[in-house]
Structures are given as structure tokens and as C-alpha cells.
Amino acid sequence: MKEEQAYKHIKNLIIQGKFTMKEAISINQLADQMDMSRTPVHRALAQLEREGYITITPQVGVFVRRPEHKEILERLQLCVAIDVFLAEQAARSITEFQLEELIGVLEKMETPELAAELYEELNVKFHTIICRAANNDFAFRANKINWDYLNYVNISDELFKGGNREQSQAEHRMIYYALKDRDSKLTELLMKKHLMRVAQFIIEKYERINA
Template identity: 80%
Template sequence: MKEEQAYKNIKNMIVQGRFTMQESISINELAAQMNMSRTPVHKALAQLEREGYITITPQVGVFVRRPDQKEIFDRLQLCVAIDVFLAEQAARSVSEFQLEELKEVLERMENPSLAADKYEALNVQFHTVICKAANNDFAFRSNKINWDYLNYVNISEELFQGGNREQSQAEHRMIYYALKDRDTKLTELLVRKHLMRVAQFITEKYKQVNV
């Protein structure tokens, strides 16, 4: 669908920093660039506004936005709650194939020479496997929208370096063994503790960057 393609294209432009916050995004230019009518572009922009990437002000323009600290905190709380729920469900239904996939991801994450961005990608893969193992596509898709946005606004390199990375590795390893043992309570506890640490780090970092 053209609307979906327009959404993906414009979102990528925003994430890649193609627009400044002061720059009005031209709907006509976007439509021409993607060789489509204004209608799918309008629909794509409406979705991006719902997800928090832009602000649409009638008679003024379309602008990239930055959320305030409370919005970041609220999104993080929601993400943690859904991920904890999915992890608890995953402990009941995770397959041997998925456990093997988690083990392989962990081994790659423990490479000391791994760059921060590569580690971050593996971190996302690890949690994605867990969420998919829960067999709840609606919750997974809903939370992915929030995590994608938080990754966009967050400066996260420090979260995956030095002592922070070592702690992350230890926490992921414990989560893996809890899942392997099908221990729902321990999995829930470990994932909650892990994600709350991440949420606190992101909240404080975002506060420092946006003072």
C-alpha cells in the first residue's frame, strides 16, 4: 500500500535527521519525491503524529517534535509493563528453537570487541525473541511502536558500554536461564528489574540532554 510505504519512508527520513525541528515539512515535496499523491502522504503523517514523531498545526505546518520528560517517562512505564507481561507469558510457551536463538544472541553479545550500536541491535533482537515467544502479536506490535520511538529520541550509547554493558550481559544471562527453567515468577522479576534500570537510565539521560 502507498500509505504504508509513505509512512516507512517519512519515518526513516525523520529518524535519519533529514528534518530539523524548526523546518516545516512540505507535503507537496514529499509526494513528489515518492511519486505519489498527497492522500497517502497525509495519512502517513497523521499516523506519525499519533506516534509522536511530528506535530501538525493547521495553517502553520508539519514539524518534527521532541517529547517532554513526562511523555518519555510515561512511555517507558508502559513499555516495561507490557514487556514484563510478555516475558511472563514467554516463560510458559518459549520453544527450544527460541531458547537456542537466545543463547546464540547472548554469545554474540558477550564479544568484548563488539561496537555499542551492534550490541544495541543484539539487545533488541534478544527482547524481540522473548516477546514473540509469548505468542501475543497484538501486545508485541503495540509495544514495538513505543520502543521504536524511544530508541529514536534516546541517546543510548552509554547504556551499552563499560560497566553498564557488563551489567546488561549479566541480567540477560539470568533472564535466559529463568526462561530455560520455565520459571514464570523469576522471569517476570528479572525482566522487570532489568527494564526498570534501563528506564531510569533513559529518563535521566534524556533529562540531562534536554535541560
């Protein structure tokens, strides 16, 4: 579908920093690049505006936007709440195959000298396995949109280095064993504690960057 193709292409350009906040995004240029009409480009931009990546001002233009502190906080609160809910559900329905996937990811995450960007990729995979194990596709898809956006606005290298990484590894191990024991309450508690720490880190980092 051309609209989805346009959405993914433009979103990747934004994430890669191809547009500055002062630079108007050319709809005609995007349409030419993707060899399609302006209609799917307009629809893709409308979706990206709903997700918070851009601002569309009639007679002025389309611009990449930086979110308000309040928006980041609200998105984080929602993400944590949904992920905690999904983790609690996953403890009831996770399969042996998914548990094997989790331990495999954990072992890779504990590889010495693993680059921060690779650790971050594995971290996303770890949480994705858990969320999918809850068998609630609607909640998973809704939260992925928010986490994608938070990852876009946040520079998170420091979260996966030194003592922060060691704490992350320990927390992931505890979450894994709670899931393995099918202990939904403990899984819920551990995931909430883990994600609240991550949320606080993101908020503080965002405040420093935009001070």
C-alpha cells in the same frame, strides 16, 4: 500499500535527522520524492503524529516534535509493564528453537570489543525473541511502536559501554536461564529489574540532554 510505504519512508527520514524542529516538512516535496499523490502522504503523517514524531498545525505546517518529559516517562512505564507481562508469558510457551536463538544472540553479545551499535541491535533482537515467544501479537505490535519511539528520542550508546554493558550481559544471562527453567515468576522479576534500570537510565539521559 502506498500509505505504508510513505509512513516508513518519512519515519526513516525523521529518525535519520533529515528534518530540524524549526523546518516545516513539505508535503508536496515528499509526494514528489515518492512519486505518489498527497493523500497517502497525509495519512502517513497523521499516523506519525499519533505516534508522537511530528506536530501538524493547520495553516502553519508539519514539524518534527520533541516530547515532554512526562510523555517519555509514561511511555517507559507502559513499555516496561508490557514487556514484563510478555516475558512472564514467554516462560510458559517459549520453544526449544527460540531458546537456541536466545543463546546464540547472547554469545554474540558477549563478543569482546563489540561496537555499541551492534550490541544495541543484538539487544533488540534478544528482547524481540522473548516478546514473540509470548504469542501475543497485539501486545507485541503495540509495544514495538513505543520502543521504536523511545529509541528515536534517546541516545543510548552509554547504556551499552563499560560497566553498563557488563551488567546488561549478566542480566540477560539470568533472564535466559529463568526462561530455560520455565520459571515464569523469576523471569518476570528479572525482566522487571532489568527494564527498570534501563528506564531510569533513559530518563536521566533525556533530562541531561534537554536541561
